Amino acid sequence: MIARLQAAGVDARDVEGGVWIGVPDRAFAQAALRALGVSAVVAGGGVQVPADAVDAVLAVCAPECLLFDLDGVLADVSQSYRAAIVAAAAAFGVTLTPAAIAAGKAEGDANNDWVLTRRLMARQGVEVSLEAVTEAFEAAYQGTDDAPGLWRTERLLVDLEWLGALGERWPLGIVTGRPRGDADRFFGETGLGALVAASVTMHEAAAKPDPAPVRLCLERLGRRRAWLVGDTPDDVRAARAAGVVPIGVVAPGDDAGETRAALEAAGAAVVLDHVRQLTEYLP
Numbered sequence: 189m190i191a192r193l194q195a196a197g198v199d200a201r202d203v204e205g206g207v208w209i210g211v212p213d214r215a216f217a218q219a220a221l222r223a224l225g226v227s228a229v230v231a232g233g234g235v236q237v238p239a240d241a242v243d244a245v246l247a248v249c250a251p252e253c254l255l256f257d258l259d260g261v262l263a264d265v266s267q268s269y270r271a272a273i274v275a276a277a278a279a280f281g282v283t284l285t286p287a288a289i290a291a292g293k294a295e296g297d298a299n300n301d302w303v304l305t306r307r308l309m310a311r312q313g314v315e316v317s318l319e320a321v322t323e324a325f326e327a328a329y330q331g332t333d334d335a336p337g338l339w340r341t342e343r344l345l346v347d348l349e350w351l352g353a354l355g356e357r358w359p360l361g362i363v364t365g366r367p368r369g370d371a372d373r374f375f376g377e378t379g380l381g382a383l384v385a386a387s388v389t390m391h392e393a394a395a396k397p398d399p400a401p402v403r404l405c406l407e408r409l410g411r412r413r414a415w416l417v418g419d420t421p422d423d424v425r426a427a428r429a430a431g432v433v434p435i436g437v438v439a440p441g442d443d444a445g446e447t448r449a450a451l452e453a454a455g456a457a458v459v460l461d462h463v464r465q466l467t468e469y470l471p
């Protein structure tokens with residue numbers, strides 16, 4: 189184990205009962221290892237872990253790539269996808285508040301906005317087919333002859349220079365529940381696509397919280413160890429199930445306290461107020 193860790197540049201040595209790992213931020217390392225099912229105790233200027241925890245230690249201390257959920261993490265969709273949910277429900281006479289949508293996302297198994305919209309409407313006693321909800325949602329999001337699509341309001345939450353600097357150190361991947369066309373349009377409009385080495389979209393794998401899209405993205409990048417930044421419990425659960433370090437972030441417009449609690453309950457190693465804070469934790 190020691191040889192593999194040291195080969196990856198990890199400060200490691202054998203100690204009685206396990207392995208000692210030197211880390212700059214012991215609390216973070218402990219939480220990140222716990223997220224991957226490894227109990228670590230703080231010892232000296234590092235943490236001590238069981239000798240069989242090598243894969244988790246490598247993921248935490250020496251990631252080979254960085255994965256990002258798109259919406260709420262790199263893309264501000266508070267005026268687009270979230271607004272399309274409100275508009276689709278309104279088309280059937282149902283009022284959905286941003287807080288109700290955020291709560292629905294936090295419940296989990298909510299990675300598909302069409303399904304989530306239908307679910308939230310049904311709770312108010314309005315049962316509509318998924319097809320009809322999807323049509324109303326897409327009319328609002330993509331636009332019609334009479335109204336520009338809400339997608340036009342989307343903005344990058346980071347500057348490309350910041351992301352480009354990360355991209356020079358690690359290949360960057362996107363794991364999103366967006367349809368491919370919506371994702372590629374955003375990549376093209378913002379310039380994000382030039383920095384993304386691989387992406388996985390809606391119909392290419394099962395939806396998060398299933399780990400399949402995370403694994404597929406790793407496969408496309410040709411890497412095994414990663415961190416994933418996401419704004420919902422589904423992101424956190426998908427990452428953990430794939431052995432990837434789960435980093436939470438509060439999306440614009442979401443209640444910070446509630447989001448933080450939901451992401452921590454799902455097992456996030458840390459919850460950021462903004463994705464830029466990622467650099468405070470990266471090795």
Ligand SMILES: [Mg+2]
Nearest residue numbers: 257259260419
């Ligand atoms: Mg998201």
